[in-house]
Amino acid sequence: MNDYGVTGATTGVEVLIKLPVHEVWSGITAIERYGEWSPECIYGAWLEKDVRFEARNRFPDGFETYVTCTVTVSEEQKRFGWDVYGDESVPFAHWEYELEDRGAATLVRQTFTHGPGVSGMRLGVVQDPDRAAESIQGRLDQLAANMRSTLAAMESAIR
Template identity: 85%
Template sequence: MNDYGVTGATTGVEVLIKLPVRTLWTGITAIDRYGEWSPECIYGAWLEENATFEARNRFPDGLETYVTCTVTVLEEPTRFGWDVYGGEEVPFAHWEYELEDRGAETLVRQSFTHGPGDSGMRMAVVKEPDRAAEAIRRRLDQLAANMRTTLAAMESALR
């Protein structure tokens, strides 16, 4: 089956946050607070501290999804990442933060990479393969905008 470029599709942002690295670390690992900050993730809760968590997302069309996530990168206070599962044995996404300590500020690099599992993005390109590139770009742009919104809200809340 043609993948249309979904697996491995990636986006990311680089943002200078006016918080020290340790303060920001407490925010990015506070899974239970993402619902306060994210335009898409409305709920998060640890299932097993520092190992797995659950999350719920709500999309502009009203669709809500439930996912489980497994932490794959935990290097306090500089790297935090997780794989996202939607019921399959393979992840459909990987999210990661890299934090660079700059004293009173922290340079954040946040990234998203699509995995081989099923997702809304994959369903969209299979449904309209002639518009696959457009659908992928639209979703990646939306994710990058959501990252910036989430980081700004996190920065404001943690001051």
């Protein structure tokens, strides 16, 4: 089956947040608060603290998904990331934050990388392969905009 460039598709943002690194760390690891900040994630809860969590996402068309996530990297006040799983044993996405301490501020680098698993992006591309590149880029642009919105809302809430 042709992958059309979905696996490995990536996007990211770099945002300077005017909060010290320990406060940003508290925000990015507060999975239960993502629903307050994210334009897409409406719910998050730890299943096993610092190991696995569940999340629900709602898309602009009203479609909702439920996923489970496994923390893959957790270096306090430096890096935090997780793999996202649907109904299969391989992840369909990896999200990660890298934090750079700038004293009273923190430089946040957030990335999304599509995995080999089945996702809405993959299904959309398979249904309309002639628009694969356009569909992938559109979703990556949407994710980057969501990252910026989430980080801005997190900064305002913590401040």
